[in-house]
Amino acid sequence: MEHIRTPKVEQVKLLDRFSNKSVTGTLHLTATHLIFVESNSTSAQEIWILHHHIASVEKLSLTTSGCPLLIQCRNFRLVHFVIPRERDCHDIYSSLLRLLRPVSYDELYAFSYNPKQNDQQREEGWQLIDLAAEFERMGVPCDQWQLTDVNREYKVCKTYPRDLYVPITASKPIIVGSSKFRSKGRFPVLTYFYQEKKAAVCRCSQPLSGFSARCLEDEHMLQAISKANHNSRYIYVMDTRPKLNALANRAAGKGYENEDNYSNIRFQFVGIENIHVMRGSLQKLLEVVGTRSLSMTDYLVGLENSGWLRHIKAIMDAAIFLAKAVTVEGASVLVHCSDGWDRTAQVCALGSLLMDPYYRTIKGFMVLIEKDWISFGHKFADRCDQLNIDPKEVSPIFTQFLECVWQLTEQFPQAFEFSEWFLIQIHEHVHSCQFGNFLGNSQRQREDLQLKERTYSLWAHLLNEKQNYLNPVYSPSFAESHPVLEPSTQAYHFKFWRNMYHQYDRSMHPRQSILKHVLTLKDSNRELEGTVQALKTKLQKFGVRTSPLKPQTPPRERSIAPRPQSLILGAPLLSRKEVQQEEDEEVFGEEAREDAPASTGGERTVEGSSATENGYGEVMGSFGSKNEPGVVTLEFGVARMSC
């Protein structure tokens, strides 16, 4: 709190990012949030921005109406305030600068966040995901794979979890020897076991081979992995880097496996770019889509030049290669990149998702993230910039994984139990630091921070709200008929994920949402079914035969709590009467309201669909009442010239 000099500023303007609209309100600065409350008493839109979500704050040069403050968030929200007094703006600015650069983990929101749960509930939340049970589900340990305690004390590899699965034949000396030959000690371990063909997906980091170094233990290790699978004489070694990068690493004493030294391996480069390229690519993408009055041509050219979708496809291609090698050829695959915690995590996780329908359920997806990302040490703290240590370490690696999954949900609308809203929520909380799951860079660090005792688990929170994340057209029978997904890699399947990168730009969203509507229908179906059942049991009590009976009057009242206002699910709940009012107001020339309060009614209507938001090129400049005065649009310029 000591960093907050001005907790409240009034008469602050919030400018819309893509139109000339603005609203006025009060800005509040708290220890955890920056809050904007619109002063218009009827609508009173509120924006809550968690400090951890803020990626950058920029003070622009002073204008006549005040001092502009531009805030960019990691969840792709961009807000543009204009603060009347320069002094206030400066106070907010410097407070924010301090607040969004926490110096220690203890300052993160997760350590102060309290969802009013007792210790037992918290503990239960953390016990929801059990990786040992997950390996058991895969069929491990088995006659070929065993649990090793070599890393019990994090002595062999600091960034791996304690429990690791290795081939039966890999003895401790082999493991230790192999780990010394691998970058950061990340030796080959099992991450997914494809029971049907006894084929394994293993992961590791690059070997320290330099130009000619060898390591017998490492060679034995790969041999052991190969031997553990009787279905195939060879294993694939996938180096997910572009060949050039791998070659360059050799000069630094690292590199890739020499096929001459390892027997029965098939070596393959996949060509996913490194974290720096990905960071730059996302930045370019955001610049393009953040442009005002963007033309279709500039949009498509910008999308291409950013290379973003090309990178997404590269990851997908790698995962498809992995899934094919395992499911079709029955071969085991060893995946690595440089350190084995970015590209390797992407490819292993996505590959497993393609192979195993379980990971396409809500619970299974959580398990997958817990396994391949959290436990195997994807550096969330660095990549998501939790402590602002090194901007060069920041990279949207996990975001890319979520996007790949989204691209799959678009191709296979019935294959996933969850909808895109689930993915977006996870993305939100990876950056929010509100829950303990993603804090820190490794399991060891998380244990040191005592996260399980001091913070709450996101998974419990998400499971509580499960209803909101369901995909209404999910079909478990689809999973049965398509246990392995075979996505097409035709380029036209790779689309810009508007609902992620524009999640807060409401004017771009569909005004009505199929997802939300069908979810509500399903809810109501379930509820009606429940009523029928309840009535049946009641009747049975009285000894009446039930089969032909139907409830005579279905209950009108909905017992389901209204869905939380979701940007993804389109327009907020609003009763028709209010909409009418709003339209009337517009006709009489008042400022159109951006957001309406969530009403408790369950009716969805066309809302917020107004001309200004859409920016057809605003002819109305001269009519004054509806727009910012003094805006002369191009059309008028042209018209005047030609008259």
Added chain:
Amino acid sequence: MELSEHIKTANVEDVTLRRPFHPALRGTLCVTSHHLLFSNRKDEASWQLLILLKNIDAIEKSVENLFGYPRAVGSSGTITIKCKDLLVLQLEIPGMEECLNIASSIEALSSLESVTEMYPFFYRPSHLTLLGPWGLSTTEQYYKQTERLWDRWRVSKVNSDYSVCPSYPSAVIVPREVDDDKLIRSARFRQGGRFPVLSYCHHSNGMVIMRSSQPLTGANKKRCKEDELLLQAVIDGSELGYIIDLRSAQQAQQARMTGGGFESKSCYRHWKRIHRHHERGKVVQESLIKLVEACSDLSHSVDRWLSKLENSKWLSHVHSALSTAGLVVECVERDGHSVLVHGSEGTDNTLLVSSLAQIILDPASRTVTGFLCLLEREWIQAGHPFQQRCAHSAYSHARLKQECPSFLLLLDCVWQVWRQFPLALEFSEALLLRLAQEVYASNYGTFLCNSEQERCAAGVKENTHCLFQSMLKPDIEEQYLNPLYEPTDLAIWPSVHPQSLQLWTGMFLRWTEYAQNMEEAREEVWSIVKEHRERV
């Protein structure tokens, strides 16, 4: 020449048919005057594929042994048939001569231009009758239904013999105070005689959308008193109207050199002109060709795809059409002013913009019946030259004449609106897809000819069936319904940010696996809705 004389080989056995996502089939191929028929009788259930020859856009043949012995045993040829609905088929035909014969028969029969020889004149299904009225509604009926019009507007029969404007219907709606003489003079001042007529009257405030062609001001800035009076009568008392000119200001200036022009400020004092550039004709047709080419490119490079998609400019056309329609709606609904829309001829983009604006504005045009009525009024009766515009689609190698996929562009824009307001339209994507198919090749007479005058001359109404009527038969209409439909009275303004617009996958990727997955998901939605209806 009789149609049958084009057929050199009517029947071939042992033909192999390959289509996307189906195993190859063997069967008999048969060419008739209007159809290509493939039937497979091997299994118990025979399976048939019937394709209207008119639907065939391009045919490519490759013959083996071309330079060897033409009659050698085992020689065969492959015909690739590319349809106007974007389906591509391959036929392997044993016997080179048969293959060439079939190909040339198809080529000759699919490019016939005589209207009365077309299939709709021969299509006589048992469940339809040629008696009874043709079409859904007439100008007079529309006038009668629209009470708002009665006061200040009238139906004029000035064009009853199509002499004032050959491309207009016999009856049009004009301001009551403008008599037929003035209309005739105004028509002389407009290209193709397309004087300003009423297209839509907004139910809530009585403001109207008019459409016309460009005025023939020419280099000397000619004027036409009657034309000015006509437009003055449109706004009648209110201070302002908007003219949305679908050309850039520069293009409009240039049009004067060739006798066209625009309404100058000094002559039309109460009208404000806004220029919006829209591509037309050949450029749009080439866009379609490039887009379809991009969609069938099997390269898997994202960069290449995006660059081809951009290069086709198709989405840019969608973007401009929706933006301008939004602008029109903004004028009418929000600012309360009447609008006149025109480009040059007033038969393509003009209709596109005015009908899109109506879908955004008018809840009545968002029902199945309303939408088909809108198409009938704004496209068929209003004289969109369907025969010229839809002579060829994306695959044809023929030299482009007057082809332009304006109507397909409209369907795409409507699809974009549906994407953003999935509950607001009573019809589903299936209806749009059906129309996209019918407009190029049809059993029905609805899209024949270029104007009402031509349709009258050819006897279309007497001798063919009406597509729209058949689509509205209850059992058939059901397949075009949107399960999620919840009518709303409000204007549905679509977002026109490029990020909000998408490739119409249902159309352009229609024959891919992707479309199948989507279809299954849609069925799931249907079943949820049905379950809900039953329960409630």
